[in-house]
Amino acid sequence: MTSASAVLSVPAADPATAAAHYAARLSFEADVSDVHSDLASGVTGVVVVDSRSDAAWAQGHIPGAIHIPTARIAELAPTLIDPATTVVTYCWGPGCNGATRAALAFARLGYPVKEMIGGFEYWVREGFAFESSRGEEQRPIDDLTAPRSGIACAC
Template sequence: MTATVSDEISSAVLGVPAALPAEAAAHFAARLAFEADVSDVHADLASGVSGVVVVDTRSEVAWDQGRIPGAVHIPTARIAELAPRLIDPALTVVTYCWGPGCNGATRAALAFARLGYRVKEMLGGFEYWVREGFAYDCATGTEQRPVDDLTAPRSGISCAC
C-alpha cells in the first residue's frame, strides 16, 4: 500500500503542517544535542566511555532509595556550590532526576549550563533506568528489576533504535 495525501478526511496530525525537511533536521539535531536516553547512558557507562559524568540531582532520601552506579550525587539546589569542586568542567554532564513526570533534571541541566558546563538531560530519569532492567545501587547494595516490556525488549537487549 502506498501512502498518499488525501483532502477527503480532516487530519488531526496535519492540522498544523509538518515542518520542511531542513527545519525538521535542525530541530531534531538540536534535541539530540540536549538529551540522551537511558539506554545510551547505560551503554557509555558500561563501555567506560570517557568524557561523560552522570549526576543524580535528587534528595539524599531518593539517592539512598536507588541511583545509577557511578553517578555523582549533587542535589539541584547545591549545584552552584558543589559542581566546581566535584565536576571537571571538561566533562559533559548528564543530569537525571526521578522520571518523565519530573523536571528536576531540566532545572539541574540549566544550573550546570549557567556554570559553563556542557550538559545533557537523561530522558526518563531514574524511573526508566529501572524499568529498562538496568542494575542500580541503593543503601542496601545493588538491585535489579525485570525489564518492563512497555519500555524495552523483554530480552534486555537494546532496541537498537
Template structure:
C-alpha cells in the same frame, strides 16, 4: 467517500524538512536516552559524568551505579568541587513527569558545563531493567516489556 475532517494529528502541519532536521539534531545534542547512557557507563570510559540531581531521599532510595549526587539546589555551591568543567555532564532526576534534570542541566550550563539530560530519568532506567544501587546493595528488576525489548541491551532504534 472522502472525509472532509482534517487529521487532528496534522492540524498543525509538519515543519519543513530543514527546520525539522535542525529541531531533531538539537534534541539529540541536549538529550541522551537511558540505554545509551548505560552502554556508555559499562564501557568503563563513558566520556561524561552522570549526575543524579534528586534530593537525598531519592538518592538513598536508589540510584544509577556510578552516578554523582548533586541535588539541583546545590549546583551553584558544589558543582565546582565535584565536576571537571572539561568533562561533559549528563543529568537525571525521577522521570518524564519531573523537570528536575532539566533544571539541573540549565544550572550547569549557566556555570559553563557542557551538559545533556538523560530522558526518562531513574524511572526509565529501572523500567528498562538496569541496575540500581542503594545502601542495601545493587538490585535489578526485569525489564518492563512496554518500555524495552526483553533480553536485549538496546532497542536497536
C-alpha cells in the same frame, strides 16, 4: 466522506527545519539506554549526576553517578567535576523537571550538559542495575519500555 486529518491539520516542517529541530533536541538529551551503554563501556568525558534528595539517592541511584542535589550544584560542581566534562543530569522520571533544573544550573556554570530523558524511573524500568542503601538491585524489564530479551532496541 473523507475526514480531516488531525496529524496534517498543522503541516509538517520542511525537512531542513525538521533536521535542525531534531539535531538540537539530541544535543540537549540522552536516553537511559545510551547513558547505560557509555557507562558500561567506560566512555570518558561524561559524568552522570543525580540531582535528587539524599533520601531519593538512598532509595536507588545509577551506579557510578555523582550525587549533587540541585540546590548544591553551584557550590559543589566546581570542586567535583572538570568543567570540560559533559554532565548528564537525571532526576525521578518524565513527570519531574528536576533534571531540567539541574541541567540549567550546570549550563549556567559553563558546563556542557545533557538531560537523561526518562530519569531514574526508566533506568529501572529498562532493567538496568541500580544501587540503593540495601546494595545492588535490579528489577525485571518492563516490556513497555524495552525488549523483553534485554537486547537494546537499536533505535
